[in-house]
Amino acid sequence: MDCREIAPYVEPYGDGELGPAERAAVEAHLTGCRACQERVARYGQFRHLLRRQPREAAPPELRARVTRSIRRSAGWHALRRWAVAPLAAAMLIALVTWAGVHGVGPWSTSRPSSLIADLVSKHATYAQIEAPVEFASANSSEVRDWFRRRLGVRVTVPDYAPAGIRLLGGRIADTDGHKTAYLLYEKGHTLMSVFMVTGERLTPAGTASMTYRGFAYHTADVAAQHGVFWAENQKVFAVISSLDYESLLECADRLRMDRGEDQRL
Ligand SMILES: [Zn+2]
Structure with a gap:
């Protein structure tokens, strides 16, 4: 297996989805190839994002203030389910003063x-x-x-x-x-x-x-x-x-x- 052939196997390898023979072939190449080791490591770090949760977008009091202002503007029902309320508030307040x-x-x-x-x-x-x-x-x-x-x-x-x-x-x-x-x-x-x-x-x-x-x-x-x-x-x-x-x-x-x-x- 060379660097080109290994490409489609990097993600399944990182996901632990390869059978024993494919896995052994990938690992045989990896021991001799630093570039592909880095590809695998990169994919591992990318997967690691899975385990982290997005942090809160705004402090609770700001969120409450914005939520109220959005409700008043009657746009509440039109909002998507995403966490846009803190964003909308922040846009109102902070767009003027960066x-x-x-x-x-x-x-x-x-x-x-x-x-x-x-x-x-x-x-x-x-x-x-x-x-x-x-x-x-x-x-x-x-x-x-x-x-x-x-x-x-x-x-x-x-x-x-x-x-x-x-x-x-x-x-x-x-x-x-x-x-x-x-x-x-x-x-x-x-x-x-x-x-x-x-x-x-x-x-x-x-x-x-x-x-x-x-x-x-x-x-x-x-x-x-x-x-x-x-x-x-x-x-x-x-x-x-x-x-x-x-x-x-x-x-x-x-x-x-x-x-x-x-x-x-
Ligand atoms: Zn390689």
């Missing part, structure tokens, strides 16, 4: 760029509308085919299901005139948005930078949401959710790896 950046890196008082603000606001908005996705499917390749038909470009649609993060579907959005592929996922009742904006530039104002698995990302906390942003090949990518940063970075890393594989095909 929360700055914390969690990783130094505090920053500068404002995130309009692109970052726009993507976070889309994440918040779509979470609250009745039909957040235009094309609903939990199947990555169906969603990828839908984007190819609609946008004429290849959009990588990672499968985060092994980490308990379920794909809900896709939507095509517009970000300041730039076509944007939008993927929506959920973990439990917490939403996660993934954006790919074509032809945009990422300005690091108002973000912290951090390196994860050797790649530099920008991170920003806006309105109780965490965002991980990066640029590659004239595209800007964003993963936004109230999930913890480690989960978001893991999802970002996975997306980058899957994109690399899509481009080799």
Whole structure:
């Protein structure tokens, strides 16, 4: 078994689903190949996300205040089952005064760029509308085919299901005139948005930078949401959710790896 042949076995191996003969063949290759050992280790860390729960998005008093304000605005019945109430409140209160950046890196008082603000606001908005996705499917390749038909470009649609993060579907959005592929996922009742904006530039104002698995990302906390942003090949990518940063970075890393594989095909 060589590095190419081992590829389809990495995930079943990590899931403990291989029979004894296949398992032995995989392990025989692994003992001599550091690159494949790392692939297996990466998948193990990805699976590890399964065991963690999303943290609370907002303190209880804020949540209560927002819940009341949403009820008053009569939009309550229209809310999805996701944990959007704290987000909506936080958007009302914090959109004007940016929360700055914390969690990783130094505090920053500068404002995130309009692109970052726009993507976070889309994440918040779509979470609250009745039909957040235009094309609903939990199947990555169906969603990828839908984007190819609609946008004429290849959009990588990672499968985060092994980490308990379920794909809900896709939507095509517009970000300041730039076509944007939008993927929506959920973990439990917490939403996660993934954006790919074509032809945009990422300005690091108002973000912290951090390196994860050797790649530099920008991170920003806006309105109780965490965002991980990066640029590659004239595209800007964003993963936004109230999930913890480690989960978001893991999802970002996975997306980058899957994109690399899509481009080799
Ligand atoms: Zn190998």
